[in-house]
Amino acid sequence: MNSVVIVAAGKGKRMNSNINKQYIKLKNKEIIAYTIDIFDKNENIDEIVVVIRKEEEFFVKQVINKYKFNKNVKIAYGGSERQDSVYNGIKEVDLNCDIVLIHDGARPFVTDEIINNSIKETKKNKAVVVGVPVKDTIKVIDDNNIIKNTPQRKYLWAVQTPQVFEYKLIKKAYEKAFEENYYGTDDATLVENLGYNVKMIMGSYKNIKITTKEDINFGEEILRMR
Numbered sequence: 001m002n003s004v005v006i007v008a009a010g011k012g013k014r015m016n017s018n019i020n021k022q023y024i025k026l027k028n029k030e031i032i033a034y035t036i037d038i039f040d041k042n043e044n045i046d047e048i049v050v051v052i053r054k055e056e057e058f059f060v061k062q063v064i065n066k067y068k069f070n071k072n073v074k075i076a077y078g079g080s081e082r083q084d085s086v087y088n089g090i091k092e093v094d095l096n097c098d099i100v101l102i103h104d105g106a107r108p109f110v111t112d113e114i115i116n117n118s119i120k121e122t123k124k125n126k127a128v129v130v131g132v133p134v135k136d137t138i139k140v141i142d143d144n145n146i147i148k149n150t151p152q153r154k155y156l157w158a159v160q161t162p163q164v165f166e167y168k169l170i171k172k173a174y175e176k177a178f179e180e181n182y183y184g185t186d187d188a189t190l191v192e193n194l195g196y197n198v199k200m201i202m203g204s205y206k207n208i209k210i211t212t213k214e215d216i217n218f219g220e221e222i223l224r225m226r
């Protein structure tokens, strides 16, 4: 079976809004509702775990009741970093799970094609992330803003979610990270830290993470183009 852990327990500080960004509406529907909906309708997903801030349980339950998803939506509580939240979600996943998809609640434009490809690739490669080739030249700078080097662009991809793994592998990677107090900014980093290869596959330039106010406008534009 395949389970998805949707993390929605961040504070959304960069959004600078009085409600958590996941509950902001795009075209009259909450961001988190779009995200849950796509996994709810996908036939390759058997279980949904949403990780939330305990104090926002009321909003999440409202969303779950309002949209009447077909699948049961399990709730877990988040921690102070994204990594803590993901780990709490993984611990709630059914023990019969084969593959776990980890997805940001704030990425509502993920598609069935991305989800299905990532599951298919994980059956071959055990650890897969989706991303897109960067379009700009990327510079590495020092603390004084002096450019130190310019990596070759053909090797640079911006990573997105879902990040998809064999359940046993990601559980082991998270356990090791917590033993070592090792924090990464995505899930793949923890698997890399175990010494495993993680495969990058094509995501989409529309699979954005809603992070700042401009992303709300961009999100509405994406919905208009659908």
Ligand SMILES: Nc1ccn([C@@H]2O[C@H](COP(=O)(O)OP(=O)(O)OP(=O)(O)O)[C@@H](O)[C@H]2O)c(=O)n1
Pocket: 007, 008, 009, 010, 011, 012, 013, 014, 015, 022, 051, 078, 079, 080, 081, 082, 083, 085, 086, 104, 105, 106, 107, 209, 210, 211
């Ligand atoms: N402690 C945390 C931090 C983040 N997230 C989730 O991880 C995803 C990606 O994180 P990001 O967009 O950076 O969200 P925030 O941490 O909420 O944003 P900010 O850094 O602006 O506060 C989001 O769906 C967010 O809710 C989480 O579940 N638990």
Ligand SMILES: C[C@](O)(CO)[C@H](O)COP(=O)(O)O
Pocket: 082, 104, 159, 160, 161, 185, 186, 187, 209
């Ligand atoms: C996992 C992620 O969405 C991949 O781009 C990203 O790393 C989350 O990072 P953030 O620090 O929570 O914005």
